[in-house]
Amino acid sequence: MALSHDEPERPEPTAGPEPKGEPHFRPYHHPAAGWGAAKSVSQVLVREGALVDGPRAIMRMNHENTGFDCPGCAWPDDTKGLHLDICENGIKHVTWEMTRKRVGREFFAAHSVTELFDWSDFELEDQGRLTEPMVYDADTDHYVPISWKDAFAVVGRALRELDHPNQASFYTSGRLGNEATFLYQLMARELGTNNLPDCSNMCHEASGRALEASLGTGKGTVDLKDWESADALFILGVNAASNAPRMLTALAEAYHRGARIVHVNPLVEAAATRTIVPHDFMDMALFKSTRTSTLNLQPRIGGDMALLRGMAKVVLEQARTEPKALDQEFIDRHTAGFEDYRALCEATSWEEIENQSGLDRADILKAARVYSDADRSIVSWCLGISQHEHGVDTVREIVNLLLLRGNLGREGAGPSPVRGHSNVQGNRTCGIDHRPPDEFLDRLSEVCGIEPPREHGLDTVGTIEAMHRGDVKVFVGMGGNFAHAAPDTPYTYAALRSCDLTVQVSTKLNRSHLVHGRQALILPCLGRTEKDHQRGGIQSTSVEDSMSMVHLSVGMKRPASRHLLSEPAIIAGMARAALPDSRTRWEWYVEDYDRIRDTMAQALDGFEDFNRRVRLPLGFRIKQPARELVFLTPSGRAEFSTAPLPDVVPAPGTLALGTMRSHDQWNTTIYSDNDRYRGVKNLRTLVFMNKDDMRERGISEFGPVNITSIAKDGSTRSLDGFLALPYDIPRGCAAGYMPEMNVLCAISDYSVQSDQPLMKHVKVTITSAA
Structure with a gap:
């Protein structure tokens, strides 16, 4: 199944890591992005030898239907034809992938796993792109080459010999495209397991569950046009300059048109001060920065829910004398539980709100005034909200606040979670879910002719615990760096090492290749920037951004090695080896990804006429019922929640x-x-x-x-x-x-x-x- 390419493979480095300089600290006071970002990008292009390919990639990245989607964040692409819809970290990510450095059999022959384990994470990935399949040799403590055929046979044999399919777990990171995602979950469910942990289990699971409970949809309801027309933007628990840098453009534009922008974060990050947008050439030339906030609030860690409760309390108190402070018509027609929520806010004292938020009442009043003065408000959040014990309650409190003033189902208003990885939302949409709804499984059974399991599978934490107990014996990681993304590092290491087989599908060397089971495989795949040649020609893949837009991505560069396979091809190879009698046409799917999309169009709600719609300019947006004020909740309405404020004040000495x-x-x-x-x-x-x-x-x-x-x-x-x-x-x-x-x-x-x-x-x- 290997592909043929005429680009010569370059020798891989074999030297050890270089020493680093002395630590230095000086608080940074310059605007986000701007010339600092330009300088950083230039240094990366020089370091990776990408002075030709790098600029070419910059001109193709995030371009509708003809370019490739940035493998970094999931911020939506510009809708108005911007030619430099890019950011510093996106360019770093792409250049890191396009490096000329290579890691093949010579590198692994020169360095044992024990030696490599002592290298830093930067030093490991800095060695370059993986070039061929490798298998761990326990006798020598080295990875050695293995053919694709034999690698698939190892995976197939391990999966067939399990006592039960639930002894395997199939993890994915957000880099996996929609077509590969669909095949991956199909393979797992045809095998007989819903053990499909993913990075959402560690980042936005709370957001999905909260929005599902409150609105009947696990996603945000707004799009970029809404951001362009909002009167107020509330940015909670987001370090935009690093994690969603293209948001800086939206913030700068909002400030210029007079919108109020409130950042809520224990740390005042660079994105919450000023920015120079790099594609604004005049501002760059004049070193002219734009403010990205009108108010910064620094609650204690975990204090966001108390702040939100305080803002809601202010709005409700204001409504006693200013009836228009509430959108009573919206509340009466579209919500349930309002009176209980009103009583809860009234019963929550200002002393408790101030104590738990770590903010003065005066500061909370400032934020509430911004909210009540705005006709249209968006609340956006990231992991600073979700990675808490009470993350679901906090996201539901965001929805409570929005409902009070009818900030839902109209332009410029609504909830807007910021997904941090390029296709993590698409992974969930296309079936990576350890708790799949029956409706999805029914359609999958009908369209694909399989009998998927109905019992819930294991998430990330559950998988680690099961590996540790010996209940999960085979772990497959489709992208990412599971060993270091997961919590309790020694415990996770021990869990992975308890497996009979670990399989890592990767582009570069990372820690998860060095923390492995008794058998271990490294299967190198194509990167997002690379051309995907199959029998049906050059293929495209699709991704879904944070705001439910689905669009195509087409690689531009020759693959780093002639031995690389695409993710769909790797999944198909594993599936055929594990399911030799499968009626699923795995190889046929890989020949032409349009065939995968045709099946997805039948199996996935919202993907009807997939192949045509995804080729439209900018692709298409998956419908969000709550945006149309259709709430798939038990009451058929948006649900207010009434959770008590958690105690987040650290104990003395902690x-x-x-x-x-x-x-x-x-x-x-x-x-x-x-x-x-x-x-x-x-x-x-x-x-x-x-x-x-x-x-x-x-x-x-x-x-x-x-x-x-x-x-x-x-x-x-x-x-x-x-x-x-x-x-x-x-x-x-x-x-x-x-x-x-x-x-x-x-x-x-x-x-x-x-x-x-x-x-x-x-x-x-x-x-x-x-």
């Missing part, structure tokens, strides 16, 4: 710690040890603290500290050798980088509401190690 990315990072991919927007250079093993908390503990700047987390079950986990840096963060709060700090989040510390690991709310003690 801090609430949130994990986050650095700016020079994308998920677990580390581009460097720098974090430009926070003023850090050559350091990742750090913790940001309030200066008064540091003084109280006798900790100086760059002082070494011991960090110990306290799990729900009373167990502790520790990190030593980290350095403390003073930062503008509320007292009682601290922050540091994932994946280095994932060790602090116990496997048992997950939300009972969403089953998400509590990555943004870890209870810790920090002491000086000086």
Whole structure:
């Protein structure tokens, strides 16, 4: 099944990692994006030897139907023909993929797994693109080459020999396109399992469950046109400059037209101050920045729900004298549970709201006034809201606030979750769901002629626990870096090492290749930037963005190696080996992805006439019933929720710690040890603290500290050798980088509401190690 390409393969590096410079910290006060981003991009292009391919890719990225979709964030593409709808991190991500460096058999022959395990995450991925399938040889502790045929045979044999299909688990990250996603879930369900964990289980599961409960849909209801006409934007728990940089354009445009912009985050990030939009050439030439906020609020970690409750309380109090403060007609016609919610707000004291939010009443009144003065408001949020014990309740509180003023089902208003990965929403839409609804399974059975299992499968945490017990024996990772994305790092490592077989489908070397089962395979795949040649010609794949737009992506570059396969081809190869008597035409599907889309059009609600509609300019938008004020809830209305405020105030002597990315990072991919927007250079093993908390503990700047987390079950986990840096963060709060700090989040510390690991709310003690 290997493809033939005429690009010569370049020798891979065999040298070890290079030493890094001394740590440096100086708070960053420049606008987001602008010349700082341009300089950073230039450095990356030079470092990766992409001075020709890089600019070519920049001119093709995010272009409707003729270019490839950025493999970074899921922010929607511009709808007005912008030719540079790009960002610094997207260019880094693409250049990182297009590197000329290669990792093949010579590299693995020169470096054992034990040696590579001691390399940093940056040093591993910096070696370049994987070029051929590899299998772990336990006798030599090296990966060695294996043919695709033999690799598929290993997978097929392991899956066929299981006592039960639920002894396998099939993980996917957000990089997987829709067509491959559909084949992947079809393979798992034809095998007989719903064990389909994905990165949503660790990021926006809370958002989906909350929106489903409140509105009957697991997605946001707004699109870019709504962002362009909103009077007020509330941005909660989002570091846009790093995680959704193209949002900066929307924020700058909103400020120019006079919209109010409120950022809510324990840290005032660069995106919440000023920006110079790179494709605004005049502003770039004049070094002219634009404000991206009109108000910044810094609640304590986990205090967002109390802030929202306070804003709702203000609106309800205002309605006593100003009837138009509420949209009573909307509430009466389209909602259920309003009177109970009103009573809850009235019974919640300002003392409790201030204590739990960490904000003064005056600041909450400012935010509430922005909301009540605006005719059309959007509330947008990311992991700073969802990765908490009470994440579902907090997202439902967002919906409560929107419902009070009828901010739903009309232009410029509604909920807008920010998905952080390029196709994570498409993965869920196209069947990656460990709790699939019966309606979906019924259609899958009818269209594809299989009998899918009905019992719920395992999510991410459930899979790790099952591997640890020995109940899951085969783990397949379709993209991502599971070993370092997951919580409780030693526990996750032990779980993966308990498997009989681990399979990683990847483009570059990462930690998950070095933490493996008794048997292990590395299966290298095409990247989003590369041409996908199949028997039916060059293929395109589709992706869904954060706002439910589905569009095509077509690679532009020759593959990094003639031995690479596409993700659909790899899935089909595994499926045929595991299901030799399957009636599914796996090979036929791979020949022409239009065939996959024709089947998806029959099996997936909203994908009717898929092949035609996805080729329309900008693709098509999947219908969101709640946008049309159709609520698929038990009452047939939008549901107010009445959850009590959680207690998020740290106990004496403890801090609430949130994990986050650095700016020079994308998920677990580390581009460097720098974090430009926070003023850090050559350091990742750090913790940001309030200066008064540091003084109280006798900790100086760059002082070494011991960090110990306290799990729900009373167990502790520790990190030593980290350095403390003073930062503008509320007292009682601290922050540091994932994946280095994932060790602090116990496997048992997950939300009972969403089953998400509590990555943004870890209870810790920090002491000086000086």
